Amino acid sequence: MRARWISVVLAAVTAVALTACGSDAADTATTAPTGGSSSAAGASGEITVFAAASLTGTFTQIGKDFEAANPGTTVTFSFAGSSALATQINQGAPADVFASAAPANMKTVTDAGNADGTPTVFVKNQLVIAVPKGNPKNISTLAGLAQPGVKVALCAPQVPCGAAAQKALQAANVTVTPVTQEQDVKAALSKVTLGEVDAALVYRTDAKAAASDVDGIEFPESSSAINEYPIVVVKNGPNKAGGQAFVNYVMSEPARKVLTDAGFQTP
Amino acid sequence: MRSRQAPLALLLPALLGLLFLVLPLVGLLYRAPWTTLPERLTEPGILNALRLSLLTATLATAGCLVLGVPLAWLLARVTFPGRRVVRALVTVPLVLPPVVGGVALLLVFGRRGLIGEWLDSAFGITLPFTTAGVVLAEAFVAMPFLIISVEGALRGADARYEEAAATLGAGRWTTFTRVTLPLVAPGVAAGAVLCWARALGEFGATITFAGNFPGRTQTMPLAVYLALETDLEAAIVLSLLLLFVSVVVLASLRDKWISSP
């Protein structure tokens, strides 16, 4: 009876080990041939892109376009807060490309020596005031945010959109006490769509993406707090050639169109 | 008297389990900025966040006790149709991702929520973005721990003591407070401890429902998360502070208060 149990366990362990070995073999097979080619046409295999959360919609589309233009490639994305992504890359996460929502987070990666070359700024983003559809509290300027009875959500100063918001408010000489300082711009936007706050300072791209639920109100001081988005190939990524091909594609015309359609500005 | 040695087959996995739980803590200790620790600890806002965390976790636990113990009694002692379904529903906060829980709370207690709207118009009470909102969110995620613990204790308690109390003249409520509760007090205490610990560490539901504002709704877990955006070492310091305080509180609970006589 004991012997039977042992053989069952052995069989199970062997099966697991074999499948693990099998997948390793498959991985090496796809990444092996990237040695020679460097042109976008020759890119192949799996490319891992770490991108800021505010690039979710646009980069997903760009990824699909890239795969269509380069058969044999698969682009996988990890969308999160830029600082979390920077930490992961510095701790050795297997990324090929890093697209950050702020220069500061990119700096932590370059300082740690994990960037291949100099980062390029590929888009810029500006803040707008997001209000519930129909603008019930009739807000038209930053000063409107400081009115009594208006609940405002800002990004926390530690995140890029929060830092930008502080700069813009300073430029307009307006003091706003928010009811909450959200940890990322999507969370701030969701407070508006849920109707919990009357206004939030978010990126133009976010307001545009949620156009069915919110109105985006432009304000002049946003130009004093423009956020630059740098992109770079990661130095020790598993598919550097593929990563470079992707970055080149992002700077190309079709990708730019996707980005500007979403509300980004190109430099 | 010779004490029996624990069998190796149990000891080994036990030690591995302990290692698994303790190693991340060791990692934090290893990377902590020991040299700059004193000045970091006195930064403004840290003590505020700690005070808020301890206050809200304790209030949430109190709320869970008031509502959870009777619910546990209902599940353990009263047979009613659909009891199994109710018991499954009680575990819903355990399964829901905390952020989803926070959104759900907004949909009910938010400004335009099912109940929140009425609370706002009738009494002027708003819960999101308030300290009370933090307590609500923490209580929501932590209550199942208390209920499951207390229900287990009640099931294990001998119902015959309640019969004895009845023959001595005690009505149902008096029997509950004077006989049943004291008998299951260790189980209730253990459940309360779990509940408190869970409430203390809660992040997703809190930040979604109560938002983040220093002094009012920024608990320690929120402060840690935001510190992580800019300063890994600050985040580590905050985490270690929270860990230290909770370990001190939990370790000071005497064994006999949370285990059966």
Place this chain on the structure above:
Amino acid sequence: MSGDLLDARLVVDRGTFRLDVHLRIAAGEVLALLGPNGAGKTTALRALAGLEPLTDGHVTLGERELDRPGRRVWTPPERRPIGVVFQDYLLFPHLSALDNVAFGPRRHGVDKRNARAQAAEWLTRVGLADLGKRKPRQLSGGQAQRVALARALVNHPELLLLDEPLAALDARTRLDTRVELQRHLAEHPGATLLVTHDPLDALVLADRLVVIEHGAVVQEGDAAAVTARPRTDYVARLVGLNLYRGHASGDGVRVGDGLTLVVTDRVAGDAFVAFRPSAVAVHNQRPEGSPRNVWAATVGGIQSHGDNLRVLLNGPIEAAADVTPAAAAELGLVPGQQVWASLKAAETHAYPA
């Protein structure tokens, strides 16, 4: 009967088991409820306490009707003037002995100080004056039993219910405690129901016995009457007698498989015959002499019984015979051996069935 304090007809129908007994207890009287396991003794006690619902019947205590399902009258246990001593005592583990005893008075509105004073008085009465502060787990079996008794009596119950009160004690403690209990029961002015399977409890503590089997009363009366004239195997075994039921004619009673036992009592018709195992003599050869009852038997089994051996004899009747070890050795008794049994008519006791 008008002199009864408790008048209860307990009918509990559980599908596979049905209890139907009528119990009457006078004030100051102790009634023992005897019976084998599963007879329904504990069910009857619980029904009286209000812990078990009646299917039919009634419970009347004094002037009050506590329970009558037919008229939807039911009083919960906490409002019945009862005191219960449970088989496992069920002393509240989180309270001291003093507070356990004070629990009852407190629930009846007595303030803490007076309740504790009453409790202390009762603890002294049961001989545990210094142990008030101890927790139940620090008490011995005998001490716990006495605390349980004090706890039940402190409320001056009209009906005292005892469920196998000595069963959890070792033999030595049981002896002492039984004497103590007898004293307290004698002082108790209310009615007492004692459920037990130990005939010695019944004989020492009770005024009257009621024997129930399979949910029905099979015999009742005072101890002497019941033990002298058992009417079922159970009672007979209880009091240690050989018992047979048969048909009397002339001076004999035809019992078992065609054996006529000569008896000295005058009986006619359906009759019981009982005799002690010690009255049966065992022989290797057919005996001559005065014993009027002689029959051939086979040794079925031999057990030790105190200092003697109890020999189980198969034959026209199954009988138990007590034999000294020396005699057994002399006779060379082994199971399966053919022997002769003899019994004096004078040692038999016959009575109408």
